[in-house]
Amino acid sequence: MKLQKEIVWLGLIILVILVIVMGLEWMKAGQTVKPKSLVMTIKDDARTSRAFTWYTTKLDIASVLQLVKGSEGKFDGENVMEITGSTSSIDTDSHGDQGVHKAEVSKLEPETTYSYRVGSGKDKEWSVPVTFTTEAEELDEFTFINVADSQGITEEDFELWGMTLNKAFETFPNARFIVHNGDLTEDPEDELAWDHFFGKATKWLTQVPLMPVTGNHDEVDGVADRYIAHFNLPDNGAENSIEGTTYSFDYGSAHIVVLNTESNMKEQTKWLEQDLADTDKPWKIVAMHRGPYGGKTNGKVKDWVSIFDKYKVDLVLQGHNHEYSRSYPLREGTIVGDGSNIVNNREGTVYVVPNTAGQKFNEKKEDQFYHQVHFQNEKQMFAGVKIEGDTLTFQAYDVVGEKLDEFVIQH
Numbered sequence: 001m002k003l004q005k006e007i008v009w010l011g012l013i014i015l016v017i018l019v020i021v022m023g024l025e026w027m028k029a030g031q032t033v034k035p036k037s038l039v040m041t042i043k044d045d046a047r048t049s050r051a052f053t054w055y056t057t058k059l060d061i062a063s064v065l066q067l068v069k070g071s072e073g074k075f076d077g078e079n080v081m082e083i084t085g086s087t088s089s090i091d092t093d094s095h096g097d098q099g100v101h102k103a104e105v106s107k108l109e110p111e112t113t114y115s116y117r118v119g120s121g122k123d124k125e126w127s128v129p130v131t132f133t134t135e136a137e138e139l140d141e142f143t144f145i146n147v148a149d150s151q152g153i154t155e156e157d158f159e160l161w162g163m164t165l166n167k168a169f170e171t172f173p174n175a176r177f178i179v180h181n182g183d184l185t186e187d188p189e190d191e192l193a194w195d196h197f198f199g200k201a202t203k204w205l206t207q208v209p210l211m212p213v214t215g216n217h218d219e220v221d222g223v224a225d226r227y228i229a230h231f232n233l234p235d236n237g238a239e240n241s242i243e244g245t246t247y248s249f250d251y252g253s254a255h256i257v258v259l260n261t262e263s264n265m266k267e268q269t270k271w272l273e274q275d276l277a278d279t280d281k282p283w284k285i286v287a288m289h290r291g292p293y294g295g296k297t298n299g300k301v302k303d304w305v306s307i308f309d310k311y312k313v314d315l316v317l318q319g320h321n322h323e324y325s326r327s328y329p330l331r332e333g334t335i336v337g338d339g340s341n342i343v344n345n346r347e348g349t350v351y352v353v354p355n356t357a358g359q360k361f362n363e364k365k366e367d368q369f370y371h372q373v374h375f376q377n378e379k380q381m382f383a384g385v386k387i388e389g390d391t392l393t394f395q396a397y398d399v400v401g402e403k404l405d406e407f408v409i410q411h
């Protein structure tokens with residue numbers, strides 16, 4: 001009798017376990033794999049191409065990009081373009097392995113709006129459709145946003161980053177791309193921070209290309225793998241640099257060079273010189289993290305400064321200091337110009353640190369001879385850089401919309 005009872009109980013327990021296991025399997029099968037951390041970049045010609053990166057929590061699923069002309073976002077006609085990109089995986093400390101998806105599209109039409117979505121190719125596994133517009137063939141005027149050191153840890157930190165970009169695009173609604181001067185998150189091994197970095201600014205980072213610079217936090221311990229896995233960037237950089245940490249690209253009349261102050265600096269000097277010698281664009285802009293003339297000088301990049309002087313670079317965008325600074329126009333380490341807010345005839349290079357787009361403010365450093373503007377306002381900041389023919393206008397704002405600096409470079 002007792003044995004019979006035990007057999008019944010055992011049977012019941014096995015049945016319950018079976019139901020649970022089958023239920024879990026059924027739930028797993030029904031689970032959709034939504035793309036996250038989607039970001040658009042410029043990898044090739046900004047008139048005809050765009051590049052994309054996204055992550056998934058599931059590994060080994062396809063990377064599919066679909067595009068269609070116009071802003072309606074209907075992906076069921078014969079005009080839908082479909083591109084299969086590459087899938088890899090990365091081990092992250094906080095989230096285990098993540099699927100890394102990269103795809104690019106080329107042969108787009110200039111000055112044209114496209115709707116796009118990314119996913120595994122299966123129904124219900126697509127990102128929300130959004131739009132972007134390619135660069136015009138003949139472009140007289142454009143604006144881009146410049147920010148630095150979003151460098152957050154928590155969700156609240158990245159809410160500040162999201163708010164900064166919201167205000168930046170409210171102030172410069174036609175901005176065509178973003179340059180970020182480095183230190184995107186505090187710890188690149190913390191994948192949750194990346195989720196928030198992209199998540200709190202999805203609206204902008206999926207529709208306007210983000211061109212990042214590698215900061216000391218991004219390349220912690222001399223390795224930038226968890227940072228660079230998140231971006232699909234030009235591979236035209238310096239020999240032996242970590243791919244994607246040094247590159248240059250063109251937009252309209254501007255040539256923009258991104259340097260990496262964290263590694264392989266000597267070889268970048270040669271590459272920088274060649275890169276600037278090769279361009280015929282009238283506006284030359286450089287972005288780097290630990291710049292030569294920020295809150296204080298950084299002598300480690302003095303070889304690069306000689307090249308900026310030689311090729312008459314207009315503007316150097318810097319990060320790292322978490323305060324606002326703008327130099328007088330400089331040549332060979334000396335102030336040039338008339339001390340006004342207008343730089344004429346490529347007489348000097350202006351070096352800026354646009355404070356921070358994150359939560360961390362540093363105490364204002366001692367004023368240096370080259371500082372034309374230098375302050376700590378303890379509010380997140382952004383700048384709009386507008387190029388219109390022979391005139392570049394740089395305007396810096398805080399997160400609540402107050403304009404705190406403005407200068408003009410006149411060719």
Ligand SMILES: [Fe+2]
Pocket residue numbers: 149151182183215217320321322
């Ligand atoms: Fe920083």
